[in-house]
Amino acid sequence: MGIADGLGEGFSVALDPTNILYVFIGVLIGTVIGVLPGLGPTATIALLLPLTYELEPVTSVILLAGIYYGSMYGGTITSVLLQLPGEAASVVTTFDGYQMAKQGRAGPALGIAAVGSFIGGTLAVVGLILLAPPLADLAVEFGAQEYVALTAFGILLVTYLGTKHPVKALCMAALGLLLATIGQDLTTGTGRFTFDQVELFDGLDFVAVAMGLFGVGEILYNLEKTEKAEQIKSRIKNIWPSRKDFKDSSGAIARGSVLGFFLGVLPGGGGVISSLASYGMEKRRAKDPSRFGKGAIEGVAGPETANNASSTSAFVPLLTLGIPPNVVLALIYGALLINGVQVGPQLIDTNPEIFWGVIASMFIGNLMLLALNIPLVGIFVQLLRVRGGILAAFALLITMAGVFSVNNDIFDMWVVLAFGVIGWLMKKTGFEPGPLVLAFVLGAILETNFRRAMITSDGQFDTFVTRPLSGTIFALMALVIVYSTVMGIRRQRRGRPPALYSDQLDAAAPHETAPGSEAEGTAGVGATGDRADGGGSPGATGGSTRAEP
Amino acid sequence: MRRASRGVPVLLLVAAGVLVGCGDDADGGGDAADYPSDDIRLLVPYAAGGPTDLTTRTVGSCLESELDTTVVVENLPGGSGALATTELVGAEPDGHTLSLVTAGTMVLTPLANEVGYTVEDITPIGVMAEVPSVLAVGDNSPYASAEDLVQAVEAEPGSVDVGVPGASTPQGIELQRWADEHGIEVTVVPFDGNAEMTTALLGGNVDAVLINASQDVTANIDAGQFVPLIASSEERLDWLPDVPTFTELGFDGLTLSGSTFGLAGPAGLPDDVVTTLEDTLQSCLEQDEVREGIGEVYVPEEFAGADDLAEILDETQQVYEPILG
Numbered sequence: 001m002g003i004a005d006g007l008g009e010g011f012s013v014a015l016d017p018t019n020i021l022y023v024f025i026g027v028l029i030g031t032v033i034g035v036l037p038g039l040g041p042t043a044t045i046a047l048l049l050p051l052t053y054e055l056e057p058v059t060s061v062i063l064l065a066g067i068y069y070g071s072m073y074g075g076t077i078t079s080v081l082l083q084l085p086g087e088a089a090s091v092v093t094t095f096d097g098y099q100m101a102k103q104g105r106a107g108p109a110l111g112i113a114a115v116g117s118f119i120g121g122t123l124a125v126v127g128l129i130l131l132a133p134p135l136a137d138l139a140v141e142f143g144a145q146e147y148v149a150l151t152a153f154g155i156l157l158v159t160y161l162g163t164k165h166p167v168k169a170l171c172m173a174a175l176g177l178l179l180a181t182i183g184q185d186l187t188t189g190t191g192r193f194t195f196d197q198v199e200l201f202d203g204l205d206f207v208a209v210a211m212g213l214f215g216v217g218e219i220l221y222n223l224e225k226t227e228k229a230e231q232i233k234s235r236i237k238n239i240w241p242s243r244k245d246f247k248d249s250s251g252a253i254a255r256g257s258v259l260g261f262f263l264g265v266l267p268g269g270g271g272v273i274s275s276l277a278s279y280g281m282e283k284r285r286a287k288d289p290s291r292f293g294k295g296a297i298e299g300v301a302g303p304e305t306a307n308n309a310s311s312t313s314a315f316v317p318l319l320t321l322g323i324p325p326n327v328v329l330a331l332i333y334g335a336l337l338i339n340g341v342q343v344g345p346q347l348i349d350t351n352p353e354i355f356w357g358v359i360a361s362m363f364i365g366n367l368m369l370l371a372l373n374i375p376l377v378g379i380f381v382q383l384l385r386v387r388g389g390i391l392a393a394f395a396l397l398i399t400m401a402g403v404f405s406v407n408n409d410i411f412d413m414w415v416v417l418a419f420g421v422i423g424w425l426m427k428k429t430g431f432e433p434g435p436l437v438l439a440f441v442l443g444a445i446l447e448t449n450f451r452r453a454m455i456t457s458d459g460q461f462d463t464f465v466t467r468p469l470s471g472t473i474f475a476l477m478a479l480v481i482v483y484s485t486v487m488g489i490r491r492q493r494r495g496r497p498p499a500l501y502s503d504q505l506d507a508a509a510p511h512e513t514a515p516g517s518e519a520e521g522t523a524g525v526g527a528t529g530d531r532a533d534g535g536g537s538p539g540a541t542g543g544s545t546r547a548e549p
Numbered sequence: 550m551r552r553a554s555r556g557v558p559v560l561l562l563v564a565a566g567v568l569v570g571c572g573d574d575a576d577g578g579g580d581a582a583d584y585p586s587d588d589i590r591l592l593v594p595y596a597a598g599g600p601t602d603l604t605t606r607t608v609g610s611c612l613e614s615e616l617d618t619t620v621v622v623e624n625l626p627g628g629s630g631a632l633a634t635t636e637l638v639g640a641e642p643d644g645h646t647l648s649l650v651t652a653g654t655m656v657l658t659p660l661a662n663e664v665g666y667t668v669e670d671i672t673p674i675g676v677m678a679e680v681p682s683v684l685a686v687g688d689n690s691p692y693a694s695a696e697d698l699v700q701a702v703e704a705e706p707g708s709v710d711v712g713v714p715g716a717s718t719p720q721g722i723e724l725q726r727w728a729d730e731h732g733i734e735v736t737v738v739p740f741d742g743n744a745e746m747t748t749a750l751l752g753g754n755v756d757a758v759l760i761n762a763s764q765d766v767t768a769n770i771d772a773g774q775f776v777p778l779i780a781s782s783e784e785r786l787d788w789l790p791d792v793p794t795f796t797e798l799g800f801d802g803l804t805l806s807g808s809t810f811g812l813a814g815p816a817g818l819p820d821d822v823v824t825t826l827e828d829t830l831q832s833c834l835e836q837d838e839v840r841e842g843i844g845e846v847y848v849p850e851e852f853a854g855a856d857d858l859a860e861i862l863d864e865t866q867q868v869y870e871p872i873l874g
Contacts, residue, residue, distance in 0.1 A: 143754035184629065187739050189661055189717030196663040198635060201628035340598030342744035345752075350744075408625055409632070448741065455738050456710050456755070 003129055010356030014364055019062055022055070023361045026063040027369050030070020035078055035380045039218065039391070040088065041071040042434075045331045046214040047395055049207050049338070050402030057339035058354045062361040064332050069121055069311045069362070072271060073369045076113040076304055077380055080106055089271030089307040092279045096292060096299030103295050108241040112297055113304040114373040115241070116253045120305035121366040123257040124264070124312035125359055131265075132348065132355070136320040139345035144453035145464050149473035150323055151446040154267030156477055158326075158435050160484055169435045172426070176439030179204060180447065187451045199411040206441060207334050208403050208415035213433040214327075215399050216416060217423020219392045239374055241297075249301035252282050256305030264310030265317060267325040274310040275303035312362060319347055319355055323445065327434045330441045338406055584644050584822050588619040592648035594633035596626040600763040600847075604678045604810050605649045607842030611833035616825075629717070630654025631664045638670040642815040644822040649677070650813045650858075652719060652805070652865040660873040661717050668866050672818035673811060673858035675830045678847040681807040682720055682781040683766070683792070684711070686757045687750050688774055695778045695798055698757065699733060706734035712746040712758040715739055719865075720759040722872060723781070723806035729872075731800050750775065761808055764844055781806040788846050805865055811858045827854045 013019060029048075033039045045064050052060030075090030080097035093113065100109040142150075155177075159169040182193045183203025194200040241249075256278045263274040282302040283292045292299050317325045322344035324330035336343050341351060348355045373380075403412050423433050457463035465471040591609045595601040606622050613620040625633035634654050640646035648671075655668045684695075692698040702709050713720040716739045728734040738755055740746040743765055746758045751774060760766055762777075767788075769775040777792045783804050785794060795803035812830060814822070831852045833839050840848050853861075 140748060140752040141754075142752065143749075185716065186741060187716055189715070189721075191662055194662075198628040198631040198664060201631060201662065202626075340596055342742075344744065344748055346744070346748055407627060408623065409627065448739075452738055452740075455736060458707070 003133075006133075006352065006356040007129070007360060009352060010358075010360030013058060013353050013357030014062070014360035018056075019059055019357065019361060020364065022059050022063045023066045023365045024368055026066020027070035027073075027365045027372065030067040030072075031074035031369070031372060031380060032383055033067070034071035034074020034076075034090075035383050036391075039222075039395075041068050042327050042331065043214045043218040044071070045328060046211045047399050047402070049211065049331060049335055050404075050406045051398075052335045053338050053406055055339075057336060057341045057351070058357040060335045060339060061332060061354060061358050062365075064335055065315070065358055065362065066365045068328050068332075069117075069308055069365065070369060072304075072308045072311050073114060073117050073373055074380065076117075076300075077110060077373075077377055080109045080113070080300070081381060089275050089311075090304075091272070092275040092303040093300055095279065096294070096296050099293065099295035100297065100300065105295065107239040108245050108297065109300050110377055111239045111241040111374060112245055112249050112301045114370055115246075116249065116256065116301045116305035117308040118366050118370045119253050120257045120260055120307075120309035121312055121369075122363065124261045124309040125362045125366075127261050127313060128316055128362075129359060132316050132320050135316065136345045136348045139321050142321070142345065142469070143467070144449040144456065145467045145470040146473070147321075147323075147445060147449040148453055148464060149470035149477075150267070150321065151442040151449070153473050153477050154323060154325065154442055155435075155439050155446070156480060157267045158438050160480065165430065166484075166488075168431050172431055172433070172436040173439040176436040177443040177446075179209070179436075180440050180443030186444075186448045187455070199409065203444070204415055204440075205403075205407065205409075205412050206330075206437075207338065207406055208412040209419050209440060210327075210331055210334065210437050211399055211403055212416040212419025213423035213426070213437060216396065216420025217427060217433065219395055220420060220424035221427045223389065223392055239377065245297050248297050251285075252278070252298040252302035253305045255281060255285075256302040257309045260306030260309030261313040263306070264313035265325065267317065267323070271307040271310055274306040278302040278306035315358070318343065319358075320345060322347070324438070324441060327437050330438055333441065584825055585616050585618040587645050588621055589613075589616070589644070590640075590646045591620050591622045592633040592637055592646070593622060593624045594626065594630035594649060594651075594654050595624065597624045600678075600680060600761070600844075601649055601651070601810060604843050604847075607839055608677050608812065608830065608833055611836065611839050612826075612829060615829045615833060628664070629658045629662070631658050631662065634658070634666060634671075635664065637813070638666045638815050640815050642672065642817040642819070644814055644818060644826065647674070647812060647814050647826070650811045650862075651808055652862060653717075653808070655813075655862055656865045656869055657717050657719070657722075657873070660869055668862050670816045671813040672816055672823060673813050673855045673862065674818075674823060674826045675855060676809055676811050676849055676853035676858050676861070677830070677834070678810040678843050679807060679849050680761050680763055680810070680847050681786060682723075682759055683762045683770075683777040683789070684757055684759045684779040684781075685750070685766075685770070685775040685777045687753060688776055689753075690756065690776065692757070692778065695793055698778060699798070702733050702735055707736050709735045709757060710738050710755045711735040712738045712740050712749055712755040712760070714742050714746060714760065717873075719806045719808065720761075722869060723803055724759060725872065726868075727795075727800065727803060730802065733800070759806060767846070786846075802868070805868060809858070809861050811862070813858070823855055830854075 014023065029044065030041065033041065033044045045067055048064070048067070052063065055063070072089060075085055076093050076097070078084040079090040079093040080101050083094045083098040085091045085094055097109045097113070100106060155173050159173045160166055180203070182200060184191055184194070184201050191201060259278050259281065260274040263277060279299060279302060282298045283289050286292065286296070286298065311328075314325050314329050317323045318329045318333055322333075324333040333343055336354075341347070341354065399416060400413055403416050404410065406412065426433055426436075453463055465474055589612065591605060591612070593602050593605045602624060609620045609622045625636060630651070630653060633648055634650070637646060637648040650671060650673070655671065658664060659667050684698075686692050686698070692701065698709065711724060713724060715721065721737060721739060724735055724737045735757075738749075740749060743760060743763065746755070746760055747765070747769065749755045750758050757778070759781075762770075766775065770777055770789075777789055779798065780786050780789055780792045780794050781804060782794055783796060785792065785797075812826070814826075831854070834848055834852060
């Protein structure tokens with residue numbers, strides 16, 4: 001199917017009234033949860049996952065994708081106006097966005113972010129169209145060795161990119177891999193860690209684990225905090241940026257689109273990394289880097305463009321290889337599995353309506369967001385008055401009913417509760433659930449393919465390096481490990497934490513409000529919102545990124 | 550728009566589940582004479598969307614109109630069929646709880662795991678569908694015929710990689726028996742279901758597959774991407790007249806890798822209820838609508854009733870017990 005035919009079919013799917021409604025609901029929910037510091041896209045998608053069982057597969061992906069990129073827009077609003085990032089990928093926007101707001105330029109900051117997000121999102125959709133079909137054709141040739149290489153690379157990057165504590169992330173990834181071994185061994189059929197419980201034969205249900213860790217864990221964590229309703233008193237004027245603003249930001253938007261696209265495709269990449277990388281790039285390229293942190297419009301335009309582009313391009317590995325590159329996409333992968341869709345290289349051929357329908361819906365969704373955001377910013381901000389406790393009660397109810405409906409299995413409800421408590425404890429102690437969940441998903445793929453590769457190669461390990469593609473990926477992995485070790489040692493000598501980008505994140509802290517700057521690892525993993533610390537100190541919240549005194 | 554019909558809000562579903570549960574307690578164990586006196590729960594031990602689900606739903610809606618009662622088809626995937634089967638064997642034997650059964654859920658799973666039931670704990674009713682397996686290669690395979698492939702394996706045991714849909718599946722065991730009983734040693738590569746195997750065969754990452762010839766596979770055979778070399782049935786398949794069977798090639802007894810989708814109730818189902826259900830199933834399987842729903846080629850030419858299903862399950866049990874037990 002050519003691109004023209006594909007898009008034709010895609011739009012006929014996406015323009016179906018039901019799907020238009022769901023893309024609208026998706027981007028609206030996305031914007032709303034982007035504004036609310038309590039719930040990030042990951043938690044929201046985790047909570048809504050079982051409901052997609054009631055929908056057509058394509059509609060459910062349209063909805064969930066809408067939430068994902070919608071939250072990228074929404075997160076900007078509170079970052080700019082209150083220096084409260086609604087979700088993790090918008091942390092960077094607080095650097096210059098809030099400064100612009102203090103100078104009375106909140107309007108143009110929000111305007112350029114919306115325009116940049118639109119351009120970044122749209123360009124990324126075009127990239128997805130051009131890149132995905134040939135990649136999927138190539139991927140049919142991928143054997144077990146390639147899948148081993150790709151999943152191992154994914155797990156490595158997840159623990160390295162965008163995590164504040166690589167060691168903690170590594171621990172969580174290891175735990176995820178261990179949890180993935182529960183259930184019947186796919187190669188021999190023997191039960192492992194099942195204790196003869198029928199419920200455990202197929203392992204822990206991914207949906208239940210994710211809903212517990214992200215959904216319930218997040219809810220519990222937020223309930224602990226004292227809430228205080230936020231109010232924006234200042235009116236926002238002149239939202240459409242001036243011609244000079246556009247001129248200043250055009251380069252940043254163009255670079256942000258490209259950067260975001262490629263970082264989004266990378267396993268472990270996604271929103272947080274791409275916005276940080278774009279900010280760093282703009283700052284390096286600027287004639288006068290000292291303007292950054294004092295209201296430079298490029299510092300808003302670039303990162304906002306990049307995080308939106310990455311939230312779209314993250315669909316490339318999922319739709320072509322069946323490998324989710326970050327946690328949000330892992331959840332969308334779960335939604336497809338619940339609906340009985342086989343995700344892999346053949347998806348574009350066997351379910352063209354899903355691939356092209358989702359792509360077409362992204363065009364529509366981005367347009368809707370542009371239309372929604374520019375005139376309605378004032379209304380979204382009022383959402384901050386909703387009390388967290390009310391939200392939490394509803395969310396918990398939906399979660400429990402929802403998870404039951406997936407398999408009609410009461411056991412899954414216990415799994416959600418257990419992992420909810422674990423997720424809450426992890427958040428309190430600064431362990432991130434992202435690497436755990438992603439390793440849990442990738443672990444099953446990694447293990448079966450490793451065993452399969454061992455069977456077909458008669459137990460020869462060199463099969464992984466002699467095949468050109470898997471050999472290349474393993475070489476890349478070795479490079480990343482060497483590079484990160486060297487950089488980590490150098491950073492430590494300079495007395496900085498050994499994690500990538502942590503110094504940029506620290507830059508947010510001097511304002512002493514830096515809430516939510518926990519820099520959640522993988523791609524917009526839940527908004528970490530230290531809700532409404534506004535003006536106070538970030539206090540003793542775990543993993544806070546305050547600068548050294 | 551199958552999914553649209555399930556578009557009941559989740560909360561209502563939960564509430565309804567509670568109510569149904571109460572109902573069962575109230576009038577469980579109804580009188581066989583006025584069967585059916587209540588709704589019928591029809592369990593599917595697999596997830597929605599596959600061939601088992603399709604078959605059960607098609608038969609379910611026919612039972613519903615023939616018996617003039619509500620038939621609720623319920624997917625209870627998990628535990629290699631053990632979740633649904635445990636539910637079945639624990640239910641009142643009054644014909645108001647039925648389930649799809651296969652050799653996998655009734656023989657393989659209890660032999661391989663501690664599940665607390667055996668094939669003795671059900672009352673067979675009849676065969677809904679029979680899906681044969683085929684040993685197939687890709688269209689550019691060096692093996693043009695079954696003989697080519699067998700020769701290659703005999704020349705160098707283990708040199709041919711054959712994909713199967715899972716470790717403890719009838720296909721996996723069949724290949725093991727091919728080695729044990731006939732000395733044909735292929736390398737068995739377990740995948741997770743048909744879709745993964747299809748990708749692997751098309752990508753040239755396995756040499757052949759022993760696969761359930763469900764509709765996705767017949768589509769690939771029709772398109773010429775899969776070349777079937779051997780069929781698992783006792784006699785040649787009507788729709789693959791040129792493909793020899795294992796038996797024909799001299800491998801006696803290798804007829805168990807296909808799947809039989811049976812209908813069964815809990816042990817101790819009254820004879821007249823069994824007869825009613827058996828007759829209804831037979832007349833359903835004669836209806837064009839049902840045959841098309843299941844797939845014409847999968848409906849047994851001659852109706853196989855309670856005794857036949859029992860025989861199929863017993864035979865499988867006898868063959869598998871020494872291998873797995």
